[in-house]
Amino acid sequence: MDDPQGKLAEETPARAGGRRLAPTIYDVARAVGVNASTVSRALNKPGRVNRATEQRVRAVALELGYRINPMARALPTGRTDTLAILISDITNPVYFDLVRGAERAIAATGQTLVYAESQESGEVELATAGRLQSAVDGLLLVASRLRDDEISRLAATKPVVLANRAVPDLPSITPDVTMGVAQAMGHLADLGHRSIGYLAGPAVSWMNRTRWSSIFGSARARGLSIAMFTAGRPTIEGGEHALPKIIASGVTAVITYNDLMALGLLRACRTAGVTVPGRLSVVGFDDIFGADLTTPSLTTVRSPLAAIGEAAVHRLVAEVRGEHRVDDMPGLTTTLIVRESTGPVERI
Amino acid sequence: MDDPQGKLAEETPARAGGRRLAPTIYDVARAVGVNASTVSRALNKPGRVNRATEQRVRAVALELGYRINPMARALPTGRTDTLAILISDITNPVYFDLVRGAERAIAATGQTLVYAESQESGEVELATAGRLQSAVDGLLLVASRLRDDEISRLAATKPVVLANRAVPDLPSITPDVTMGVAQAMGHLADLGHRSIGYLAGPAVSWMNRTRWSSIFGSARARGLSIAMFTAGRPTIEGGEHALPKIIASGVTAVITYNDLMALGLLRACRTAGVTVPGRLSVVGFDDIFGADLTTPSLTTVRSPLAAIGEAAVHRLVAEVRGEHRVDDMPGLTTTLIVRESTGPVERI
DNA sequence: CTGAAAGCGCTTACAG
């Protein structure tokens, strides 16, 4: 309606292969009758340009449907306003709340958050991180399966923040593992259990190693007997297959690396006629979706995953801005959720 | 070891703000003693360059840790080798298998898949799609909450493929809704149910509208009575809150929009002392994680989500390559998974 | 306040 000569229509970018080419600042500049640099300023540096000019530029940009090309901007500035979150398995319910927290934190910043997953493989994780590296401003590694030195090398090029994993000299957000373990062990001890098992997760997992060493230490301190059981994978199936070994060992309670394994264990108990918590008490970690849907429902240690996701993104944004903080975040508070899968040790 | 004069070390890109600058093809070119264009060809057009040169370029590139900058490549070529998958809620278990299928399909292509989520909001979805639009080669919209015309407009700029949603003239991959509904209705009819309820999902959801109209048609054809119940949200909580209305209506079986609602319904039944399947049979849709963990476990119509994810990515890759196929994909085969939440209608 | 120019890291006709 501001275009009596129909100039705008003429300047509309051509089509290529049936697909419309997105308009550039040059299209806008031509339509307004200013230099492209003025368009750039009008759109990105409010106040650096004459008000009237700015208005006209904005109006025309809107009219033409102009959208900035983030890749073109990234070249001179080195900034993409995009953060990547790399998750070993995006379909693991453990990370739901972490994702929710990260989304909440990113919303206020105007940045975009993209997810990628590494399918539980360190190799895939490294390749994906490498590809994403130059396309984003920073990387959030969740439960990374990479080696410390691989992560450090990544961090040398782009800001990196870790969640559920610690690496020396790198910012990381983790739950308070010692607290969580104390809650689980204390609960079982209070119920009279003296012989407890730990159903382990992947040997390469930092969280698995940390939990185990904490459990081991706690058992020693309390004078309880502790046994570790290994399983194929940290999944429902992995938990199911571990039952025979656990029963044979004579422990009266078992703490699992994660809830997925605990749910598998519960299922196997049901199939095998092992009463829970009568014969065996089961405590998981994480409080995932589904933990309260089973029969019996699962007692588990909940990590503040939403808070972890939120804190990790805040920290990453700070890193990107060059605010290097050296203070180590303490582990975040965990909560024991007591449900039906734990009970007093059975007197025989 | 091939660098007796230590030249390479000298040419190593400088540091900026404590963060190493990634080496460029110019760094490689200088180190090898060729033009940058030769480096580009050696790395990307095998055969277009003298073998010996290519080898040297590759060796030095490796040595310097050169990685192509995808954003810089994207500018002249318009290609990023990245596909985006936009999901309304990345933490909805429904999409697990779809994600798995998409990952499988992308692996072979050498492209990168990034995820973004729109938090169930059409507005967020549009904003995110807009930002991602110029950073990726194509967009996979899963269960999009956008209007048809918004989607069409997106598709005018970048290749778009839809999953679990259809829009006229756009490639889309969906399950065979009619088949799924026939399986659910047939199962309930066989069990003697004559009065069936449908617990609806979001009114804006294409899948909800499609399922309802199919259920309605199927009920008419079979001479069954059918009632629709609305719920707040398509979640466990939404399902829980709907129970009183459903009981009051006198239906003996209910089909829910998704498994989340079915699980909520099951939980409410347990709390309210409504026997399942004695008093009420429940059939869900999707067969999500957890559907077989509850008591009673859930009878549900499984969509071939993995196949849908795989087909959608293949189709998107084809679109990006400019292979516009006009053939409409038929809906993919669904499967009824009969578990414990359905049974014969109770004789009173 | 605004224009002209250089540059971000690549690719690709165009010469030779």
Next chain:
DNA sequence: CTGAAAGCGCTTACAG
């Protein structure tokens, strides 16, 4: 087979 040059769409000192 390889170099020199132009260009992709932006941003940002530098002049004026």
